[in-house]
Amino acid sequence: xxxxxxxxxxxxxxxxxxxxxxxxxxxxxxxxxxxxxxxxxxxxxxxxxxxxxxxxxxxxxxxxxxxxxxxxxxxxxxxxxxxxxxxxxxxxxxxxxxxxxxxxxxxxxxxxxxxxxxxxxxxxxxxxxxxxxxxxxxxxxxxxxxxxxxxxxxxxxxxxxxxxxxxxxxxxxxxxxxxxxxxxxxxxxxxx
Numbered sequence: 001x002x003x004x005x006x007x008x009x010x011x012x013x014x015x016x017x018x019x020x021x022x023x024x025x026x027x028x029x030x031x032x033x034x035x036x037x038x039x040x041x042x043x044x045x046x047x048x049x050x051x052x053x054x055x056x057x058x059x060x061x062x063x064x065x066x067x068x069x070x071x072x073x074x075x076x077x078x079x080x081x082x083x084x085x086x087x088x089x090x091x092x093x094x095x096x097x098x099x100x101x102x103x104x105x106x107x108x109x110x111x112x113x114x115x116x117x118x119x120x121x122x123x124x125x126x127x128x129x130x131x132x133x134x135x136x137x138x139x140x141x142x143x144x145x146x147x148x149x150x151x152x153x154x155x156x157x158x159x160x161x162x163x164x165x166x167x168x169x170x171x172x173x174x175x176x177x178x179x180x181x182x183x184x185x186x187x188x189x190x191x192x
Contacts, residue, residue, distance in 0.1 A: 007132060007167040011123040011160055015055035018157070026157055027058040029182035034153070035065045037185055038117065044151070046110065048072040048084050048118040051093065051101035056121045057155050072110040074138070075102040082138040084110045084118075112150035120176060125154040126165035129175030129188030143174040154179040161186065 015023065038044050047069055052058040063071055072084035076097035085103035087093060096102030112118060120139055124132040131154055133139055143152065154176035161181050179186040 004132060004135060004167045008123050008135065011132070012055045014159060015123075015157060020054075023055075023157075024058070026182045027052075028061065030057045030155060030157075030180055031059055031061045031065065033180050033182070033184055034059065034062060034119065034155075037153075037180070038066060038069075044069070044115055044117040046070045046072065046112070046116040048074070048110070048112065048116060048150075050074060050119065050121045052121065053100065055123075057157060059119055059155060062119075070110070073101070073103050074142075075107075076138065080137075080141065082142055084112070086110050112146050114149060116150040118150055118152050120152055120154050122154050122156050122160075124160040124162060124165070124167065125156050125176060125179045126162045127179075127186060127188060128165070129154070129177065129179070130165040130167075130169050130173060131176060132165070132167050137172070140172055140174045144172075151178075152176045156181060158183045 047062065047066065049059055049062060049071060051073060052060070071087050073087045073093065074082045075085055076082050085107035087103050087107060092104055092107050093101040094104055120131065122131045122133055156179065158181040161179055176188055178188060
């Protein structure tokens with residue numbers, strides 16, 4: 001069992017080693033899988049996305065592929081809190097905390113409900129739904145506030161999906177309902 005910090009560094013480097021063109025192609029396959037799932041389920045009116053870091057799967061193409069849906073992106077509100085805000089166009093995003101595109105201050109706050117799917121970035125995920133994030137706890141704290149009101153889907157490259165988490169999991173970690181990679185969807189065997 002590895003410490004999280006060790007594994008974070010390893011997975012970031014492994015993803016960067018893919019090269020930007022391969023990451024772009026894999027990201028598009030992941031987007032296609034997500035769009036297919038959302039169209040099939042036809043229950044999600046609101047989709048919470050994220051602005052990808054260079055070593056993460058980029059899911060931003062979903063906005064153009066699912067017209068008529070409402071989209072939200074996260075914005076850091078304080079060192080311990082983030083929220084999701086409505087984004088209608090690229091003009092609603094600006095460079096924010098940690099060098100990530102975030103919604104402008106005038107964007108409307110969104111609250112998840114049963115018609116919301118949250119696409120969650122992660123460095124790694126397990127078949128149980130365990131997530132290895134960046135270590136700041138923003139998503140875990142957010143999910144604790146809105147525990148049962150939405151569907152959580154972890155997003156990662158297939159090389160970062162593990163049968164059993166090789167990192168140490170903790171009681172405060174919130175599990176995903178499903179994981180999506182370029183190989184398809186994986187239902188989790190444990191979701192909080």
